[in-house]
Amino acid sequence: MHLHKFEKVWLIFGMGSLALFLVILGFAAFWKGTHPQSHIETIDPENVEAHDSFKPENLGLREVADGKYIVNIVASAFNYDFGMDADGKPVKKIRVPKGSTVLFQITSKDVVHGFQVAGTNVNMMVEPGHVSRLETEMKNVGEFTVVCNEYCGIAHHQMFATVEVYE
Amino acid sequence: MAKSTKQQLEPQHNPSINLKGTLIAVMLLGVFILATWFGCYYLFLSR
Numbered sequence: 072m073h074l075h076k077f078e079k080v081w082l083i084f085g086m087g088s089l090a091l092f093l094v095i096l097g098f099a100a101f102w103k104g105t106h107p108q109s110h111i112e113t114i115d116p117e118n119v120e121a122h123d124s125f126k127p128e129n130l131g132l133r134e135v136a137d138g139k140y141i142v143n144i145v146a147s148a149f150n151y152d153f154g155m156d157a158d159g160k161p162v163k164k165i166r167v168p169k170g171s172t173v174l175f176q177i178t179s180k181d182v183v184h185g186f187q188v189a190g191t192n193v194n195m196m197v198e199p200g201h202v203s204r205l206e207t208e209m210k211n212v213g214e215f216t217v218v219c220n221e222y223c224g225i226a227h228h229q230m231f232a233t234v235e236v237y238e
Numbered sequence: 239m240a241k242s243t244k245q246q247l248e249p250q251h252n253p254s255i256n257l258k259g260t261l262i263a264v265m266l267l268g269v270f271i272l273a274t275w276f277g278c279y280y281l282f283l284s285r
């Protein structure tokens with residue numbers, strides 16, 4: 072088969088790009104551990120309290136080791152339950168130091184919700200019956216708004232919270 | 239019959255056909271795809 076010289080150039084360019092992208096994909100999946108946020112772990116959506124992480128007293132931010140945090144959240148229409156503060160008020164803002172590793176664990180009691188910490192890589196679908204987990208390093212200082220990015224009903228726009236990363 | 243079909247295909251195999259414009263268009267598109275892809279990947283790594 073005869074191929075024009077230019078045809079060989081763009082075929083090699085295209086196949087080279089494909090190979091490069093596959094290498095980067097492998098690097099992200101096997102080296103950096105980028106995986107889907109739901110690991111097919113199931114939970115009874117009508118009784119999320121039965122799961123240790125989602126007991127009312129275990130919700131919200133918890134430091135588990137030096138610079139390592141776990142945040143447990145229950146999403147429902149139209150609220151993110153981060154637990155209660157010392158005054159018995161619902162927590163709507165969590166604060167972590169810069170460079171800390173934070174594991175977000177979230178599930179839904181009713182419908183599909185989203186959990187996006189805008190401006191970071193934290194972006195998950197929250198499905199009833201499943202536990203979504205995402206661990207991330209908070210590299211940048213700032214106030215990041217948590218939003219629901221899956222339309223869940225009439226007050227969808229009122230589902231928000233704040234994550235503050237301080238120096 | 240077979241012979242005339244072969245003759246019709248002949249010009250496509252002509253090595254002197256000018257593909258310079260096609261090459262430029264393909265490379266512009268390729269560079270655009272690579273640039274946007276690496277731009278997104280940079281955002282992912284920096285956040």
Ligand SMILES: [Cu+2]
Pocket residue numbers: 184185219220221222223224227228230
């Ligand atoms: Cu929503």
